[in-house]
Amino acid sequence: MCDPSPRKFALLVTGVLNPQFTSRYGTVTQIFERFLKEAGEVWDTFLVANGDFSFMDGIDDYSxxxxxxxxxxxxxxxxxxxxxxxxxxxxxxxxxxxxxxCFGHQVLARALGGSTGRAPIGWDLGLSTVNLETMRIYELFGLDLTSQVKVIEIHQDQVKRLPPDALILGSSHKTRVEMFSIGDHVLGIQSHPELTKAFVRDRTSDLLVRNEISAEFAKETIQSIEQGELDQVVMKKLCKTFLKGHS
Structure with a gap:
């Protein structure tokens, strides 16, 4: 009797990392595979930023x-x-x-009838506390999560208007739409659950060198990272349960 075909997932890559980051943390594909891939699964990468939409020829192959x-x-x-x-x-x-x-969260909102743009408050960078709509999350995915999670933020854009039928699942002080869902098949997350504290430290230094943020803001960002514990395990559980029906 033949073994069942492995579950397949499509990673739609919308940007690439600078070599200084890939040398330390790997490619975008490697980062996401470390975060989400499990034994026996196949993850195919499509660089949509370069126009690779070939996955459309086999949509039903992907879970x-x-x-x-x-x-x-x-x-x-x-x-x-x-x-x-x-x-x-x-x-x-x-x-x-x-x-x-992040970008995927924003472009999902735009594609499905919402809107996105520059956040009036500017950069949201470092560790942030997100308040979760725990009852909605439980009803959608059967997960009993804590009411607050610490997450990594690296963005200056945000969802400004939700698509029709979308529900907010999380909000923070700087970002009203931290997480949204449509039914049980669409999930947008503004933060970066796939990244580490070390990555955001390096990204902060890079933005400072490029004069995209001030020295004071960079200092505040680093302090936020040092003073809080990242809830990556919780966010990984949410993402895996959403995609695969288990944690």
């Missing part, structure tokens, strides 16, 4: 789709971003599991 973070703006009108929006509409219509992280 779920993950849209990554990016250095690009989800509200921009680059041809590949517009194509991604149309693709996400199609996947949503087919009730496919879609998990969006």
């Amino acid at each position: 779920g789709f993950v849209v990554t973070g990016s250095q690009f703006d989800a509200h921009a009108n680059d041809p590949w971003i517009l194509q991604l929006c149309q693709t996400l509409k199609c996947l949503h219509h087919m009730k496919k599991k879609i998990l969006g992280i």
